[in-house]
Amino acid sequence: MLLGAPGSGKGTQAEMITRQFGIPVTSPGAILRREKDLGTALGLKTAETIQHGGLVPDKIIVGLIEDWLRLHGGHGFVFDGFPRTTPQAKSLQQILQRHRTPLELAIWLDVSEQTVGDRISSRLQCRSCGFTTSATSAVFASRPICPYCDGPLVRRMDDEAAVLKHRLEEFNTKTQPLADFYKELGVLRRIDGNRDREAVFDDVSGLIEQAA
Numbered sequence: 001m002l003l004g005a006p007g008s009g010k011g012t013q014a015e016m017i018t019r020q021f022g023i024p025v026t027s028p029g030a031i032l033r034r035e036k037d038l039g040t041a042l043g044l045k046t047a048e049t050i051q052h053g054g055l056v057p058d059k060i061i062v063g064l065i066e067d068w069l070r071l072h073g074g075h076g077f078v079f080d081g082f083p084r085t086t087p088q089a090k091s092l093q094q095i096l097q098r099h100r101t102p103l104e105l106a107i108w109l110d111v112s113e114q115t116v117g118d119r120i121s122s123r124l125q126c127r128s129c130g131f132t133t134s135a136t137s138a139v140f141a142s143r144p145i146c147p148y149c150d151g152p153l154v155r156r157m158d159d160e161a162a163v164l165k166h167r168l169e170e171f172n173t174k175t176q177p178l179a180d181f182y183k184e185l186g187v188l189r190r191i192d193g194n195r196d197r198e199a200v201f202d203d204v205s206g207l208i209e210q211a212a
C-alpha cells in the first residue's frame with residue numbers, strides 16, 4: 001500500500017509501481033474526478049468538497065475502496081491517497097481481515113511544504129486518463145497533450161494556492177497521525193520524497209522487492 005504524496009513529475013510513484021510490478025493501483029481522488037466529469041450523483045455530491053480542498057466523508061471513501069477491492073484486489077493492490085484519516089485506516093484493517101489479506105507495506109513519502117508547493121504549481125493532469133506530469137517538462141509546456149491517450153493536459157482547480165493551503169491543513173491535522181498508526185502495525189517505511197522521481201522510485205522499488 002502506498003500513502004502517496006502529490007504527483008512528482010511524469011506520472012506518480014503509484015503509477016510507476018503499476019508499470020514496473022503490475023500491481024493494480026487505485027486512488028479515490030482520481031475516481032471522484034472521473035465521477036464528476038461523468039456527471040454522476042457521487043461526482044456532483046463530492047465536487048464542492050474537493051474544490052475547496054476538504055476531505056470527502058470517510059463513509060463514501062471507504063465504500064469506494066471496498067467496491068474496488070472486491071472487483072480488482074485479488075492480485076495485490078496499491079492505494080494512492082488512501083487512507084487519509086484514522087477512521088479510514090481502521091476500516092481498511094477490518095476490510096482486509098474479512099478478505100484475509102495482510103497489509104504488507106505502508107510507504108510514507110516525506111515531502112516538504114516547499115516541494116509540494118513547487119510541484120503543484122506546475123502540475124498538469126490529463127482530463128481523460130488522469131496521467132500526471134509537470135509543465136516544467138518542455139515537451140508538455142509547448143504541447144499540452146497526453147502522451148498516452150491524446151487527452152488535454154490541464155491544471156487541477158484544487159491545485160490553486162488558496163485551496164492547496166487548506167489541503168495541507170487537512171493533511172497536517174487528519175492524515176499525519178497515520179504515520180504512528182502504521183508504525184505501530186510494523187509496516188511503515190519512510191522515504192525522502194524531495195528528490196527526483198527516479199531516485200525516489202529506486203527506494204520505493206527496493207522496499208517492494210524486500211516485501212515480496
Ligand code: ADP
Nearest residue numbers: 006028029030050054055056061081082083084
Ligand atoms: P493529490 O494527488 O494531489 O494528493 P488526490 O487526487 O489524492 O490529490 O485527492 C484530491 C482530493 O480528493 C482531496 O483533496 C480530497 O478532497 C479528495 N480525496 C481523495 N482521497 C481522499 C481520501 N482518502 N479521503 C477523503 N478525501 C479524499
